[in-house]
Amino acid sequence: MEVEEFASHMVGKAHFTGVSDIHILPEGDQLFLIYFRIGGNMVLHKSIEKDEGERLISYFKYISNMDVGERRKPQSGSANLKNDYGVCALRFSIITNFRAQETMVIRLLSQAKIQPLRTTTFFQKEVQEIERLAKYKSGLLLFSGPVGSGKTTTMYQLIRESSHRQKQQVITVEDPVEIEEPSFLQCQVNEKAGISYSTLLRSSLRHHPDVLIIGEIRDEETAKMAIRGALTGHLIMASIHAKNTLGVLSRLEELGVSKEQLHQSLLGIIYQKLIPRFCPLCQGNCHLSCPHYDMADKRAALYEVLSKEQLEQIGRHRETYTLNRTFNSLLRKATSYGYISEENCQKYQIP
The missing domain is CATH 3.40.50.300 (P-loop containing nucleotide triphosphate hydrolases)
Structure with a gap:
């Protein structure tokens, strides 16, 4: 699956299930773990290979106008991403750990159901x-x-x-x-x-x-x-x-x-x-x-x-x-x- 398609699918599933945040975190030297924050709790969604995780983070940096080449300083940005359930507004935050591995948190700002x-x-x-x-x-x-x-x-x-x-x-x-x-x-x-x-x-x-x-x-x-x-x-x-x-x-x-x-x-x-x-x-x-x-x-x-x-x-x-x-x-x-x-x-x- 291409990185654009994977990103859209992942955000779409998170959008549909009411996820507030997506965490993309390195696990050792070979994997990235993707967690969904649901009701305040972090739930493991998927594990992906290191190169896939790095491409995914780079893609989100690109669509949110962050510096794709900068891997040391904290960065933040925002973007709207279309998926199968509509358009979801996203806010991104990147911090690099002491091993020079980037971590990303994506806040989903999708429309809440209007209720009294x-x-x-x-x-x-x-x-x-x-x-x-x-x-x-x-x-x-x-x-x-x-x-x-x-x-x-x-x-x-x-x-x-x-x-x-x-x-x-x-x-x-x-x-x-x-x-x-x-x-x-x-x-x-x-x-x-x-x-x-x-x-x-x-x-x-x-x-x-x-x-x-x-x-x-x-x-x-x-x-x-x-x-x-x-x-x-x-x-x-x-x-x-x-x-x-x-x-x-x-x-x-x-x-x-x-x-x-x-x-x-x-x-x-x-x-x-x-x-x-x-x-x-x-x-x-x-x-x-x-x-x-x-x-x-x-x-x-x-x-x-x-x-x-x-x-x-x-x-x-x-x-x-x-x-x-x-x-x-x-x-x-x-x-x-x-x-x-x-x-x-x-x-x-x-x-």
Whole structure:
């Protein structure tokens, strides 16, 4: 099989089965192993000869405009690849190990099935609270959770559902754009062209959006721009990496945001993870072979929500305040109801 045909077939199968990432990793001196990341777990897809693996990586470097001859420095790129199931947007990352062997990870940015948030969660109360917070006309709503936990999908779906009631101008600033949405004005960071997060954020705020979605708050400048937008009458939604909802407060303080700015701008913090459902018919977690759930339904979201009102309580009683519906308590509740296996209850707990 030619390398182009093999690449298209591999990406097509990954696209069809709901894979989030493809890992192409050297194994010794003679083989490359290809893994699919499914539901957070790496599953071996195929082993190929060394020369086949090197040709495959070179092909992906070529179609994503990376330097094919450069084998030492880390590189990244993106491309769209047509397969039997449609066109899949791909994001590539290459790192070379100490043996001078290239490794590649491919993130699949295929279109997620659009479903109401209330049908994709274990508990309705948290979704209702998130929907209430998203109805504010201005302020900052933050989403945290591991990579691949559905943060972008949650933000997009919140705005889709609210836009049904009233037309809104929605601008997104992302690196890269993960979900194509024709009704949004979607902007993508391009550092090589001098288009940074801060540049796009300034321009977007001048465009007077009703809602601004920021792909990730990753530095002090982006954090301050998000706060500024929230204080000047915009609804800002953004993702940020932290261990839990309270960890987001500490992370923002590390990025130079004052407690007074948080008090004036922050509407709420949401922490989420996608967790495999327990299938009572299979008596196990929903894997690819489970016939009782569609691919998009094999996992559901579990949320921990910290609202504006709770944040005010924390501000006054930070040392003694306790959150009732924590992520771990909801995880145990879902397990007792039979929604989640005992194994995954232990695996997905926040330490």
